[in-house]
Each structure stands twice: as C-alpha cells, then as structure tokens.
Amino acid sequence: MQFLVALLLFLGPLIVFGVLIGRTLESRHFRRLEQHAQANADFFVTQLKSFPYAISADAAKSGAPIGAVTPTLVCTEVVIASDYLKNFFASWRNFFGGEVRSYSRMTDRAKREAVARLIDQAKALGFNAICNVRVETAEIGDRRKKGAQAMASCLAYATAYHCVEASGRGAMGGLTPDVAWNG
Amino acid sequence: MIVTNTETVPGYRVQRVLGLVQGNTVRAKHLGRDIAAGFKNLVGGELKGYTELLTESRREAMQRMLAQAQQLGANAVVNVRFSTSSITAGASELYAYGTAVVVSEGA
Numbered sequence: 660m661q662f663l664v665a666l667l668l669f670l671g672p673l674i675v676f677g678v679l680i681g682r683t684l685e686s687r688h689f690r691r692l693e694q695h696a697q698a699n700a701d702f703f704v705t706q707l708k709s710f711p712y713a714i715s716a717d718a719a720k721s722g723a724p725i726g727a728v729t730p731t732l733v734c735t736e737v738v739i740a741s742d743y744l745k746n747f748f749a750s751w752r753n754f755f756g757g758e759v760r761s762y763s764r765m766t767d768r769a770k771r772e773a774v775a776r777l778i779d780q781a782k783a784l785g786f787n788a789i790c791n792v793r794v795e796t797a798e799i800g801d802r803r804k805k806g807a808q809a810m811a812s813c814l815a816y817a818t819a820y821h822c823v824e825a826s827g828r829g830a831m832g833g834l835t836p837d838v839a840w841n842g
Numbered sequence: 843m844i845v846t847n848t849e850t851v852p853g854y855r856v857q858r859v860l861g862l863v864q865g866n867t868v869r870a871k872h873l874g875r876d877i878a879a880g881f882k883n884l885v886g887g888e889l890k891g892y893t894e895l896l897t898e899s900r901r902e903a904m905q906r907m908l909a910q911a912q913q914l915g916a917n918a919v920v921n922v923r924f925s926t927s928s929i930t931a932g933a934s935e936l937y938a939y940g941t942a943v944v945v946s947e948g949a
Contacts, residue, residue: 677884684887713852730852732845732922734904736896740879742886765886772888791848797936798928799892808883814896814924814936818846 678744688768695775701825702778703788704817710790712822730820733789735776736797738812739769746809766811770794773815781819788822843908844918844945851918854945860914863942865906869899870933899936900924907938916942 705711710730741749745761752759773794781789797814822828844851875891882889903924911919922940929935 673884681885681887684885688887708848709850710848710852728853729844730846730848732847734900734924736893736900738889738892738896740882740886740889742883745886746883791846793847793923795924795926797896797926797934799895799934808880810879810889810892812892812896814900814926816847816922816924818848820852 674743677742681742681744685764685768688772692768692771692775695778699775699778699782701787702782703790703822703825703828704774704778704792705788705790706792706817708791710788710818710820710822712788712828714821714823728821730786730818731784732816733777733780733784733819734814734816735773735780736812736814737769737773737776738797738799738810739765739772741765741809741811749809762809762811765809766813769811769813770815773813777815777817781817784819786819786821787824789817789819792817843911843916844920845904845908845922845940846918846920847922847940849921851920851945853947854918855948856920856943857946858944860911860916860942860944862939863907863910863914863916863919864937864939865903865908865910866935866937867899867902867906868929868933868935869895869902870930871895876931895934896926896936899934900938903936903938907940911940911942914942916944918943918945 703712741762745765748761749759774792777789777792792815794813794815797812799812844854850856871891878891879889907919919940919942922938925937927935
C-alpha cells in the first residue's frame, strides 16, 4: 500500500507534467501544419495518376526558367508516439466504443506532417507540384503484442513535377484538388 | 534513373517494358532507440529514431530495386509502390517494387 502511494506520488506529477507538455506540443504542431498549408497554398497537390497542368519537357527547355524538369519520386516518413493520457482515453473508449479522438488526432498529425514534408522535399528539388500522392501506414514492431505502445507511423510518396502557375490553371485551378488539408 | 510512382513520365515515351523490379529489407534499431521511444511516451510527439529507421529502410529497398533495374538495362522505373509489415518489435520490413522501363525523350 505504502509502496503504491509512493509510486503514485512519484509518477503522478511526472505523468501530469508529461501530459501538459504533450498537449502543448500537439497544438503547436497543428498550428505549424496550418501555417505550412497556408504558406504552400500555391503548391499543387493531387493524388491523380496523370500530371495535371504539367509543363512538358520540351516547353520547359525552350524557355521557362525552372530548376528540375524530369519528374522524380519523393518519399517521406513520420512516426508519432502516443502518450499515457491518450492510452488512457483509448482504453476508456474501448470500453464504451465510439471514436477514439485522441488517436485520430495522433494519426492525423502523422499523415499531415508526412504530406507537408513531401511538399518541402519537392520544393527543395525545384518542383512546384506533386501528383499521385499515396499515404500508407507503415508498420514498426508488433502492435498486437501485449503492452506494445500505440504509435502512428506513415510512409508517404508522390511524384514531383512542374506545372503551370496557379493563374494558368484555368477554372479547375480554383478547385485546387488538395488531398492533404481537408482533415 | 527516372523514378516515378505514376505510369507515365511527361515528356518521355516508354520504348520497352522490362518487367517487375523489387527491393526488400528488414531493419531494426538498437535497443537504446527502443528505450528512448519508450520515454517519448510521456509526452508523445515524433519518434525521430523510428522515422530514421523507416527512412533508412526505404533508401535500402529502393537502392536494391534500382540496382535490379540497372541490371536489366532500364533507364526508368515507373509505378513504384511501397509496402511495409512488422516482423518483430522494433523492426520493420519495407518492400519497394516497380516496373523497369526504357524511356526516350519526346512525347
């Protein structure tokens, strides 16, 4: 009994502390993702297999000052850890059923971050669009194992290419099919 | 080597399709990383160690796939797909596959 109380006294503040920091970091992460989305609003993201509004290699060679011309694969991966509060909520949810919001947020974070990094990577290579975005859940370790920690890991990949500027995209441009930011 | 996950490459024409090429790897992190990941559960957030693990695996798998494509005499791999599975705790399998093709410039 005494041991349990001591354990609680020791672990309690640690967990509360961790949870508070975790929450802050999470909302900060979401804010950063939001800013990233706004800053890259003109970056063309689709998950179409064709290359919408692509600038052909010939046209690119004849004039347009673009860095890279030949489309290339970009890949990113993100692993987000769960925390004890999330696990606690999840086990509670498991009892009553329904959406496990804390985990939804966690997986959302991983996926959005992965797509944001795809955009960064493509930009760094000198491209202004990505198409055929695929976001997959990656598996690390055995989650079915008892006591295994929940985590959200994902692997995203897309093809980076050059497309015409937003103004040249015509009517469809306004609809910017964006897979990433619709939550 | 041109690598895309689409079936075509704009500005290029597929001359010859050489067939499936693949690369596979199973990697694990050292125990320290697993312990660090355990600590990370206090606050949540990104597990850099595991992200790195995935990056390394992906590079390795892709390298193997590209080596195979090169052996076949391809200059591009199209329609690349990745798939992952977990073998044991802290280890991940990454499998990359695509179609090796010979492309030439011109639509």
